[in-house]
Amino acid sequence: MAAKINKPRLAVWKFASCDGCQLSLLDCEDELLAVAGALDIAYFPEATRGAVKGRYDLSLVEGSITTRADAARILEVRQRSRALVTIGACATAGGIQALRNFADVREFMSVVYARPEFIDALATSTPIADHVHVDFELRGCPISKRQLIEVISSYLAGRRPVTPGHSVCVECKLASNVCVTVAHGTPCLGPVTQAGCGAICPAYNRGCYGCYGPMETPNATSLTDRLRQLGMDDSAIQRIYRSFNAEAPAFRNQGQRRGS
Amino acid sequence: MDDTDQIVLSVDGLQVLIDVLTADGYRVIGPTVREKAIVYDDVASVADLPRGWTDEQDGGRYRLVRRDDSALFGFAVGASSWKQFLHRPVVKLWRARRSKNSWQVVPEVPPVERLAFIGVRACELEAIKLQDQVLLEGEHPDSHYQARRDNVFVVAVNCAVAGGTCFCVSMSTGPKAESGYDLALTEISDGEEGTVFVAEAGSGRGRSLLAKLPHRPASAADRQSAKAVSERTAASMGREMRSDDLHELLHRNLDHPHWDAVAQRCLTCGNCTMVCPTCFCTTVEDASDLTGKEASRTRRWDSCFTIDFSYLHGGSVRTSGGARYRQWLTHKLATWFDQFGTSGCVGCGRCITWCPVGIDITAEVEAIRDSEAD
Numbered sequence: 001m002a003a004k005i006n007k008p009r010l011a012v013w014k015f016a017s018c019d020g021c022q023l024s025l026l027d028c029e030d031e032l033l034a035v036a037g038a039l040d041i042a043y044f045p046e047a048t049r050g051a052v053k054g055r056y057d058l059s060l061v062e063g064s065i066t067t068r069a070d071a072a073r074i075l076e077v078r079q080r081s082r083a084l085v086t087i088g089a090c091a092t093a094g095g096i097q098a099l100r101n102f103a104d105v106r107e108f109m110s111v112v113y114a115r116p117e118f119i120d121a122l123a124t125s126t127p128i129a130d131h132v133h134v135d136f137e138l139r140g141c142p143i144s145k146r147q148l149i150e151v152i153s154s155y156l157a158g159r160r161p162v163t164p165g166h167s168v169c170v171e172c173k174l175a176s177n178v179c180v181t182v183a184h185g186t187p188c189l190g191p192v193t194q195a196g197c198g199a200i201c202p203a204y205n206r207g208c209y210g211c212y213g214p215m216e217t218p219n220a221t222s223l224t225d226r227l228r229q230l231g232m233d234d235s236a237i238q239r240i241y242r243s244f245n246a247e248a249p250a251f252r253n254q255g256q257r258r259g260s
Numbered sequence: 261m262d263d264t265d266q267i268v269l270s271v272d273g274l275q276v277l278i279d280v281l282t283a284d285g286y287r288v289i290g291p292t293v294r295e296k297a298i299v300y301d302d303v304a305s306v307a308d309l310p311r312g313w314t315d316e317q318d319g320g321r322y323r324l325v326r327r328d329d330s331a332l333f334g335f336a337v338g339a340s341s342w343k344q345f346l347h348r349p350v351v352k353l354w355r356a357r358r359s360k361n362s363w364q365v366v367p368e369v370p371p372v373e374r375l376a377f378i379g380v381r382a383c384e385l386e387a388i389k390l391q392d393q394v395l396l397e398g399e400h401p402d403s404h405y406q407a408r409r410d411n412v413f414v415v416a417v418n419c420a421v422a423g424g425t426c427f428c429v430s431m432s433t434g435p436k437a438e439s440g441y442d443l444a445l446t447e448i449s450d451g452e453e454g455t456v457f458v459a460e461a462g463s464g465r466g467r468s469l470l471a472k473l474p475h476r477p478a479s480a481a482d483r484q485s486a487k488a489v490s491e492r493t494a495a496s497m498g499r500e501m502r503s504d505d506l507h508e509l510l511h512r513n514l515d516h517p518h519w520d521a522v523a524q525r526c527l528t529c530g531n532c533t534m535v536c537p538t539c540f541c542t543t544v545e546d547a548s549d550l551t552g553k554e555a556s557r558t559r560r561w562d563s564c565f566t567i568d569f570s571y572l573h574g575g576s577v578r579t580s581g582g583a584r585y586r587q588w589l590t591h592k593l594a595t596w597f598d599q600f601g602t603s604g605c606v607g608c609g610r611c612i613t614w615c616p617v618g619i620d621i622t623a624e625v626e627a628i629r630d631s632e633a634d
Contacts, residue, residue, distance in 0.1 A: 034550040149550065157548040166530060166566040169616070173534030174349040174561060178295040178339050181616045183322045191529035191616050205295060216567045217528045219581060225525075226320070226617050 008057035008156070010035075011043035013077050015063025015070050016097055016125060020142040021088035022046050022062045028145050035149075038156055057082045058155055061134075064090040064125045066097060071122070071131060078132040085151060086128045089141035089244040093213050096141075098125040098247035102255070125247070136161065141211040141244035144196055165216030167191050168208050171199035180207055187230050189240060192218040192250065209243060214250035224254050265467075266478035266486070269445070269457040271332070273473045275306050277415070277443075280472055281376040286413055289345060290378035296324050297339045303378065310335060317424040317498065317609065319618025331449035336423025337381055337608050341537035345375055346408050347391055349561050353544065356555040363555070370407035379417045380441065382434030383426075383606040387537030388414075389440055393600055394540050413465070416441035420449070420489050424498035425609030427622055431503055433606040436490040442466035446486035458486035499609060501622040502629070503593075506603070510594040513628050514586065522624055523581035525617050530563035532611035532619070533588060538604050543568065564588050589621060 012022050023046065028035065035041070042056060059081035065071050078084055086092050094101065100108065101124045109116040128134055138151055138161075147163055154161040164170070168190035172179065180186040180202050188207030190199070194215040201208050214220070220241070227237055234257075241255040269277070281288050282304075290303040293310050303309060315335045316323045327334050356365045380388075392409065395402040416437035419426075428434030437444045443466045445457040458478050461467035478486075533539040543562035548555045562569055564587050570578040578584050596604030605621070612620045 031550060038550045038552075150547070153548055153550050156550065157552060159546070159548065162545045162547065164566070164568065166563070166568075167527070169527075169529040169531045170534065170561075170563065170566075173340065173531065176299065176340055176344060176349075178297040178299065179322075179531070179614055179616065182320055182614050183295065183297045183324075183339070185321075188616075191527040191531070215529075217579075217581065219523075219525075219527045222525045222527055222617055 007038065007040040009042040009055070010039040011056040011059045011077075011081065012041075012046065013043070013059060013061045013063075014045065015061065015074065015091065015128070016066040017063030017088065017090040017095065019046060019062070021090075021140070022060070024087075024143050024145050024148055025060070028149060031145075031149050035152060039152070055080050055082070058152075059084045061086045061091050061128050062088055064094045064097060064127060065131055066100075066122055066125045067120055068122065069120070074128060074131050083135045083155065084128075084132065085136045085138060085155075086134050087138045087140075087143050087148065089139065089211065089213060090125075091128045092137040092139055092248075093245040094125045094127050094247035096244050096246070099242060100125055101247055102242070127247070138163065139194055139212040140196055144198070147196055164195055166195055167215045168193045168195050168197070168199050168202070168212070171195045171197070172202050175199055175203060177202050180205055181226070181230070185230055187227050187232055187236075187240065189223070191215075192220045192223050210241070210251065211244055213245035213248045218250040220250045220254045221257075224257060266458055266460045266483055267470060267475040268478050268482050269459050269473060269475050270453065271306055271455050273475055274332075274445075274457060276473050277469070278303065278305060278378070280469060281413060284374075286374045286376035288376045288378060291333070291335070291338055293324065297322060298324065298335055299339050300342060300344070300377075300379075306332065309333070309379075314421060315423060317426075317613040319425065319612050319620050320615055321618065322613050329450045330455060331420065331447060332455065333379055333417045333445075333447050334421055334449060336419065336421060336426055337384065337610065339610075339614070340535055341608070341610065342377055342380060342384055342388060343391065343537050343539075345377070346388065346412070347395065347402075347405055347540060347561075348408075351404050351559045353557045353559050358553045358555075370404045372407060372411065374411040374413070375408065376413040376415065378415045380414050380437075381417060381419055381608075382437040383428040383431070383608040384537055385414070385416060385437055385440040386431075386433040386606045387608065390538045390600070390602070390604060390606070391540055393602075394538075413469075414441045414443075416444040416462075418444060418446040418486070418490050419493045420447055422493050422496045422498055423609055423613070425612040425620075426497050426607065427499040427501050427609060428607040429494050429497050430499075430501045430622075431603060431605055431607035435493040437462075443470060446489050448482070448485050448489065451485075456482075458482050499607075499612070499620070499622045501607070501625055503603065505629075506593045506625065507597045509625070509629055509632075510590045513632075514590070516628055516631065518624065518628050518631065519582040519586045520580075521627075522585050522619060525619055526581045526585050527617060528565045528581045528584055529616065530565040531614050531616060533563040533565060534561060535610040535614045536592075537608060537610070538592070538606060539563075541569070564591070585619075589624065592621075593625065
């Protein structure tokens with residue numbers, strides 16, 4: 001019998017999020033056995049019941065920080081983790097719940113909850129990197145299975161993950177998609193959004209919704225001028241930037257712009 | 261080949277051409293309508309061609325509109341170029357498998373596919389020549405490009421309309437195809453015999469194929485009509501750009517403030533480089549699997565507008581949008597001369613049309629030139 005090899009210990013942590021990104025791991029049906037073969041899945045509440053004990057070689061962190069308890073817990077996760085990788089728009093940019101950053105969360109609570117005094121929420125939703133050192137950020141809402149496997153494979157091989165920071169436009173052109181903005185006049189965030197999804201929406205004649213957040217060198221100011229020419233008013237422009245990555249600086253700034 | 265070798269094909273004759281090429285084992289690719297644009301894709305018959313369609317092109321804007329005739333090639337250049345078939349966007353270069361303590365590397369063999377291109381425009385023929393020079397004539401010919409290029413049959417079409425962003429006349433690359441084709445067609449739409457094509461061969465295999473097609477000899481009037489088509493197109497270019505002084509003009513103005521003015525608008529999205537029929541830059545991406553037993557290397561189109569493109573130790577050397585736009589434009593119009601002895605721009609206008617914010621290479625050059633006159 002072969003000698004027992006100590007496999008790297010993997011943990012998957014959840015903060016304020018919808019679970020969609022960590023479910024992407026379970027959704028890797030074809031690769032799941034290989035993942036389990038290469039890593040010891042030591043903590044993954046979505047898949048198993050396990051205790052928060054010991055140390056982990058690779059922690060995947062989903063979700064944003066929205067409570068005082070989570071702000072403390074992420075410090076503990078960081079301490080227990082050799083490498084910490086954030087997955088998804090919540091963890092990397094604050095998520096859709098960062099819309100509270102532009103409003104008064106106490107007012108929301110008073111409207112939504114019968115007994116708001118039971119709710120202990122921070123005034124803001126912030127990305128993990130605002131709280132602890134993050135070794136790698138994997139973008140997306142949700143993340144792509146392919147890129148998640150790439151991050152894990154590259155971690156195991158000790159190489160840099162291939163997750164280019166260029167625009168979605170490059171993915172459209174590699175796939176021979178016809179540009180929806182130029183040929184149809186459809187507003188699209190592709191030019192300012194990081195690639196990774198495979199340009200799914202433009203492939204179906206929809207403008208990009210910016211799920212992967214700002215690309216490496218976004219010129220959102222120029223794109224916003226173009227969106228105005230295509231007929232979007234201030235409120236439409238605010239809505240298109242204020243979604244899953246509303247708190248990402250390049251998108252946040254456009255959401256706050258007024259007039260041209 | 262002299263004028264007496266010109267013949268006249270009917271639309272049915274064009275169908276026979278497609279049929280003969282298909283029977284000879286060619287994958288026939290031509291213009292067709294997809295997603296409200298004219299793209300190059302597989303065509304099985306003349307019914308797949310954009311009959312009665314034309315395109316309106318301007319900075320950042322493309323619209324497919326109906327013509328009032330039934331011309332088959334009554335439009336300018338397609339959304340993306342023939343580059344996609346010769347210099348493929350993504351190419352697997354090799355795979356490797358680990359066995360005990362060594363790696364076995366297996367190169368990917370380029371597929372042998374015979375391609376027939378129908379409707380290649382003069383500017384596109386020049387673009388293919390430029391890519392041939394870059395990818396084949398150096399010390400290390402690109403075997404993947406070579407494998408595809410060696411098996412291409414080219415049917416050129418002389419442009420009957422100039423697009424709104426066309427400037428081939430300025431770049432001396434069109435609108436009439438001069439060389440680099442097996443067959444060249446000039447469409448005479450909706451004449452007394454309906455739509456016909458004045459055809460001529462540009463190669464031996466073109467000549468022998470032409471003989472297989474039903475045709476009649478071209479009369480003096482046919483030849484005159486064909487000539488008039490190219491003259492009319494040449495006189496209606498959507499854009500122009502003075503090109504005799506570009507090398508010196510741009511070398512003189514590397515620190516011009518206009519580069520930063522363009523950067524205010526430039527999205528650095530890379531669309532211009534992707535649609536450019538001569539841009540040839542690629543990057544490689546390495547992959548390894550979860551078991552650590554399999555690895556591979558893939559090549560894909562890259563762009564001088566990405567940060568990784570100029571990444572040296574410690575970071576990118578072209579971090580500003582101005583530096584990246586300048587790199588692209590000066591390479592295309594100036595340092596291409598230093599590197600390859602010719603211009604890298606063929607005046608197809610795609611970079612203008614398909615820029616989401618309509619940045620216009622001809623206007624940016626003009627702005628720099630005008631500033632010197634002040």
